[in-house]
Amino acid sequence: MEPRKRSFFERLTGSIRVPDEEPEQIRTTTIKGDKKPGGWMAEESEEAELAVDVYQTGTDIIVQTMVAGVKPEDLEISVERSILTIRGKREENRNVDDSSYFLKELYWGKFSRSISLPHEVEPEEVDATERHGLLTVRVQKVDKEKKNSVRVKSI
Numbered sequence: 001m002e003p004r005k006r007s008f009f010e011r012l013t014g015s016i017r018v019p020d021e022e023p024e025q026i027r028t029t030t031i032k033g034d035k036k037p038g039g040w041m042a043e044e045s046e047e048a049e050l051a052v053d054v055y056q057t058g059t060d061i062i063v064q065t066m067v068a069g070v071k072p073e074d075l076e077i078s079v080e081r082s083i084l085t086i087r088g089k090r091e092e093n094r095n096v097d098d099s100s101y102f103l104k105e106l107y108w109g110k111f112s113r114s115i116s117l118p119h120e121v122e123p124e125e126v127d128a129t130e131r132h133g134l135l136t137v138r139v140q141k142v143d144k145e146k147k148n149s150v151r152v153k154s155i
Helices: 008-013
Strands: 052-056 060-066 075-079 083-090 109-116 121-131 134-141
Touching: 052 109, 060 083, 075 121, 075 134, 083 134
Parallel strands: none
Antiparallel strands: 052 060, 060 134, 075 083, 083 109, 121 134
């Protein structure tokens, strides 16, 4: 059986999904390649996926996500007509030996998320702010009913 990709929550907490069919008892599960010597979870080389909230107002689409511990210069936000992508890296700057940990659940490393937006947006009209670890990206919707009169000039 091919191993399935672990969810962001499972990587974040170090938990493992166990099928419900197993009898109720204390379970010790080891997935091949998941443990370091000493029993700690191995670092994964893939990018984690951010959890996001996406909602709209009359003129904007707002995307919010938690990026606590990430410097603004370590975030990259790109916008196309209907796709918003957030990329970054959370650096672990502690010099603690793995054998000193009792519990290690925080996620460190690269993360990204691409969101297909429900409306076409203006890629030039983007505002991103971070406050107390909450990143808020506000993107202006394209106003398809907006009309522009063009004055003809005589040369």
